[in-house]
Amino acid sequence: MIWLTWRQFRWQAVTAAAVLAVLAIALGATGFGLSTRFDQAGLSTCHSVCSSAASNFISELRGTPYAALFFGCVILMYLAPVLMGIFWGAPLIAREFEAGTHRLAWNQSITRVRWSAVKLGLIGLAAVATAGLLSLMITWWAGPIDHALSLVGGSPSFGGTRISPVVFAARGVAPLGYAAFAFALGVTAGVLIRRTLPAMAVTLVIFAAVQFLVPNFVRPHLIPPVQTTAAMNAFDNNEIMISSPGNKMTLVGNFSRPGAWTWPTGPSRHQASSSPARPARHARGTPPLTLAATGSTPCICASR
Amino acid sequence: MTAAIEASGLGKRYGRRWALSDCTLSIPTGRVTGLVGPNGAGKTTLINLATGMLAPTTGTIEVLGSKPASGPEQLAKVGYVAQDTPTYAGLSVEDHLRFGAHMNPGWDAVLARKRMSQLGIDPKQKAGKLSGGQRAQLALTLAIAKRPELLILDEPIASLDPLARREFLQVLMETTAEHEISVVMSSHLVADLERVTDYLIVLLSSRVRIAGDIDEMLATHYLLSGARRDPATLPASQQVISASHTDRQSTILVRSAEPLLDPSWSVSQLDLEDLVLAYMGNTTTTASAETGHKIMEEQR
Numbered sequence: 252m253i254w255l256t257w258r259q260f261r262w263q264a265v266t267a268a269a270v271l272a273v274l275a276i277a278l279g280a281t282g283f284g285l286s287t288r289f290d291q292a293g294l295s296t297c298h299s300v301c302s303s304a305a306s307n308f309i310s311e312l313r314g315t316p317y318a319a320l321f322f323g324c325v326i327l328m329y330l331a332p333v334l335m336g337i338f339w340g341a342p343l344i345a346r347e348f349e350a351g352t353h354r355l356a357w358n359q360s361i362t363r364v365r366w367s368a369v370k371l372g373l374i375g376l377a378a379v380a381t382a383g384l385l386s387l388m389i390t391w392w393a394g395p396i397d398h399a400l401s402l403v404g405g406s407p408s409f410g411g412t413r414i415s416p417v418v419f420a421a422r423g424v425a426p427l428g429y430a431a432f433a434f435a436l437g438v439t440a441g442v443l444i445r446r447t448l449p450a451m452a453v454t455l456v457i458f459a460a461v462q463f464l465v466p467n468f469v470r471p472h473l474i475p476p477v478q479t480t481a482a483m484n485a486f487d488n489n490e491i492m493i494s495s496p497g498n499k500m501t502l503v504g505n506f507s508r509p510g511a512w513t514w515p516t517g518p519s520r521h522q523a524s525s526s527p528a529r530p531a532r533h534a535r536g537t538p539p540l541t542l543a544a545t546g547s548t549p550c551i552c553a554s555r
Numbered sequence: 556m557t558a559a560i561e562a563s564g565l566g567k568r569y570g571r572r573w574a575l576s577d578c579t580l581s582i583p584t585g586r587v588t589g590l591v592g593p594n595g596a597g598k599t600t601l602i603n604l605a606t607g608m609l610a611p612t613t614g615t616i617e618v619l620g621s622k623p624a625s626g627p628e629q630l631a632k633v634g635y636v637a638q639d640t641p642t643y644a645g646l647s648v649e650d651h652l653r654f655g656a657h658m659n660p661g662w663d664a665v666l667a668r669k670r671m672s673q674l675g676i677d678p679k680q681k682a683g684k685l686s687g688g689q690r691a692q693l694a695l696t697l698a699i700a701k702r703p704e705l706l707i708l709d710e711p712i713a714s715l716d717p718l719a720r721r722e723f724l725q726v727l728m729e730t731t732a733e734h735e736i737s738v739v740m741s742s743h744l745v746a747d748l749e750r751v752t753d754y755l756i757v758l759l760s761s762r763v764r765i766a767g768d769i770d771e772m773l774a775t776h777y778l779l780s781g782a783r784r785d786p787a788t789l790p791a792s793q794q795v796i797s798a799s800h801t802d803r804q805s806t807i808l809v810r811s812a813e814p815l816l817d818p819s820w821s822v823s824q825l826d827l828e829d830l831v832l833a834y835m836g837n838t839t840t841t842a843s844a845e846t847g848h849k850i851m852e853e854q855r
Binding site for chain 1: 606608624626627628630631633634635637638639641642643644646650653654655657658659660661694697698701
C-alpha cells in the first residue's frame with residue numbers, strides 16, 4: 252500500500268522537494284547577508300531604545316532583493332497550503348472515482364479502511380511536513396526583518412508585525428495548520444463531489460474564503476485579551492500630541508512587556524475609529540502604543 | 556458446501572428508487588455462472604453488493620460464507636473485474652503487476668507475467684495506451700493472479716469487439732478451469748455467455764426468474780406450436796412460461812421435466828438466447844423472427 256501511495260504520488264513529491272530545495276538555496280544564500288545587515292544596524296546588540304535603528308534597517312532594505320524575497324516568501328507561504336489542498340488533496344480520491352479505479356484498488360487483499368488510512372496519512376503528513384519545512388526556513392530567514400518590524404510596530408512598506416493578519420499565517424506553526432486544513436478540505440471536496448476539477452475549484456474557493464474570514468473576523472475573538480492600565484509619563488519615551496482643529500489628542504506610549512502580543516482594545520480602540528490617528532491594531536514586543544481620544548476626556552488605557 | 560453468493564431479501568435503495576429489491580438467490584460454487592437480465596434488472600447493483608462496494612439497504616448477502624469485503628482474507632478470496640475494466644492509465648503494465656504483488660499476499664507473479672507475455676502485451680506499455688481488449692486482459696490478469704476462490708466479472712466484455720471478446724472469454728475459461736475458480740459473470744450478451752457458462756440466472760426487476768444448470772434448462776423447455784388452444788388446458792406437469800396466439804395458431808413455451816408426447820403439437824426446442832428472452836418477456840421482433848414464432852406475451 253505504501254508502494255502504491257508512493258507510485259501515485261512521486262511526481263508531486265518531486266515537485267515539492269524541488270520547490271523546497273530552490274527555496275533553501277535562495278534563503279540560505281541571502282540569509283547570512285541579511286543578518287549581517289541586522290548586526291551592522293546595531294540591532295543585535297540593542298536592548299532599550301531600538302526603534303530608530305530598526306526603522307533605519309528596514310528603510311535600507313527597501314528596493315533590495317531582500318525585500319522582494321520577503322514578499323515572495325509571504326506569497327509562497329500563502330499559496331503552498333492551498334496548492335497542496337488543490338493538487339494533492341482534491342484529486343487523491345476524486346480521481347479514483349472519476350476513472351473507476353477505486354473499484355480495482357478496493358478489491359485487492361487490502362481493506363478499504365487501510366487503503367484510505369495509508370493514503371490520507373502519508374500524503375497528509377507530506378503536506379504538513381512540506382508546509383513545516385517551508386515555514387521553518389522562511390521564519391528563520393525573515394527573523395531579522397520580523398524583529399525589526401516588531402520594534403517599529405510595522406512599516407508601511409513591509410507590512411505589519413508578527414501578529415498582523417498577513418504575516419501571522421506565514422510564520423511559525425500557522426502554515427502547518429493551514430496545510431492540514433487545505434488537505435483535509437481538498438480530500439473532503441473530492442470525496443463528496445467525486446470529480447477532480449470541480450473539487451479543486453471548490454477547495455480553492457472555500458480555502459480563500461477561510462483565509463479571508465478567519466484573520467478578520469474570527470482570530471480577534473479567539474482568546475480574550477488580558478487588559479492592563481498603566482500610568483503614562485509624558486517624558487519617558489511617550490509623546491502627547493494635541494491638535495486643536497479637530498479636538499484630537501494623540502498619546503504615543505512605549506508599553507513594554509516582553510513576549511506580549513499587544514492589541515489595543517477597549518475605549519482606545521473604540522475611540523480610535525472616530526479619530527484619524529488610528530492606533531496600530533496589532534503590535535508585538537515593545538511597540539509604540541498609540542491612543543487617541545476625542546473630546547475633553549483623554550483616555551489612557553493599554554492592553555497586551 | 557457454502558454458496559458462492561447467497562442473498563436473502565436483499566435490497567438497495569437510492570433515494571426513493573430501488574435499484575434492487577427483495578432479491579433472494581443462491582449461486583453455487585464450482586460453476587461458471589452467468590447472470591443475465593435487461594438493463595436496470597439490478598445486475599450491477601447485485602455485483603456491487605457482492606463485492607462490498609455498496610452496503611445493502613435491506614436483507615443480507617454472503618459471499619463464500621462471509622460478509623463481502625469484511626477483511627483482508629475475504630478480499631483475497633474474491634477477484635473482481637469491474638465494468639469497463641478500470642486500470643490506472645498512468646501506470647505501466649509492469650507497474651500494475653507490481654501493484655498486484657504489493658496488494659495481495661497470495662499473488663502469483665509467474666502466472667501474471669506468463670499471461671502478459673502470452674497475450675503479447677508489452678510490460679513497459681502504459682495501461683492508458685492499451686487497446687480495450689488488452690486492458691480487459693490486464694484487469695482479468697490482476698483478478699486471477701491474486702488466486703481467488705471466486706471471480707466476479709461485471710459485464711467485462713460489453714465494450715469489446717467480437718475478436719477481443721472471444722479472446723477474453725477463452726482466457727477466462729482456460730485459467731478458471733486450471734485453477735478451479737468459481738466464476739460469476741454478468742452480461743446482457745447471452746450468446747457470449749452460452750459459450751462459457753454452465754449455470755444461468757435470469758434476473759428481472761430484482762427477481763430471479765429462473766436459475767439452474769444450462770443443459771438441464773435447455774432440455775426441459777419446449778416450444779409448442781399448433782392449433783389455437785388455451786394454455787390453461789395443458790397438463791399440470793407443463794409449466795407455461797409464455798404464450799402467443801394468432802387467430803388460428805398458438806405458440807406456447809413450457810417447462811416440463813417429462814418429454815412431450817402430445818401429437819397435436821409440433822414440438823421444438825429453443826437455444827439459450829431465445830429461452831432467456833422468453834423469460835425476460837422480451838418482445839423484440841428480431842428474437843421472434845429467428846425462431847419463427849410471433850410475439851410472446853407473458854402469462855401469469
